[in-house]
Amino acid sequence: MSRQTSNARDRILTAANKMFYAEGIRAVSLDNIAEKAGITKKTVYYHFKSKDDLVEAYLASRDQPNLALYRKWFDEADGGLPDKVAAIFRQIATSARHPKWKGCGFLRTAAELANMPGHPAMKVGAAHKKKFELWLAQEFETQGLVGGAALSRQVVLLLDGAFSTILVHRDADYAEAAGEAARALVEREVRNSTQRGSGQMESAST
Template structure:
């Protein structure tokens, strides 16, 4: 019985994530999630006490998947700091070129719940972005930068910005522009070493 319950819970999370990513967190109703998971709304509420609790569970599940993706990207980042930045943006372009790409679900969640700082979505987005920053800082720390943390924050600003503009304009060239700016940042940091 527990296995069936765990499977149902995961099916709800998977269905909810797909709908949240496609339509947004606020615009996706519990009825639509239950229908997509092939369950009743009552069953959904037996697993999750509220839509906010479900959102938190979905983002926690996605956190693990997204963090694993960024760790793979970090493993792919080798060579000089400039080569590392090129590799990072190459992976970003590959991800963004996927047909259903709509940017970072964590960023989108934070924006949807911008007026609710204590909401589970805001907390999950903050945690996700902090952990990505830590992974990349660790990677760049090995390159001899005095302030790898500051460099990574600036690169992450470029990544967040280019994703937003790529979505707004439906043009992935913004990712290339951010890559170019990141390479300039790296060169500036290297001249300080």
């Protein structure tokens, strides 16, 4: 792929990211994307065979950057494991207070494609959510939490619930409330794991 061809594709994806996220995928046409990118509609079709193909690429382009941002928030947060989990929610609350924030692009796309479960973009979104869940479960298990997988799923439910509720009420405080609930869940599991570990040590010493 030549530099010129690659640049055109990047411009299309950049335009799609801005417009699909801001306005929704159904409200934005390929004509709109072409105009925003400063290219012809024919060029869009050269790189993407259909709008569905572009929607899939749009979500795929958000996958790793979003996951990297979650990891950054987690790693840079002060405190123990419960604090690091709560920090993700706190950062989402901060983002949600920005006037250009429109929620989770993956969830919003899934809502628009709810009657098309086999759509390629639905698969991209599902894979993204599962990657986050598995990453968080690994973090929990690295810290010695026995129920890491179940705990991770509970946190994901709180996270996606916060995304949805903020859009309904336009109130970012819901993310912080969900973060406190997540903190409590993690603290409970940390205590339970510590108690199990102490009990095993006592049994071994008798």
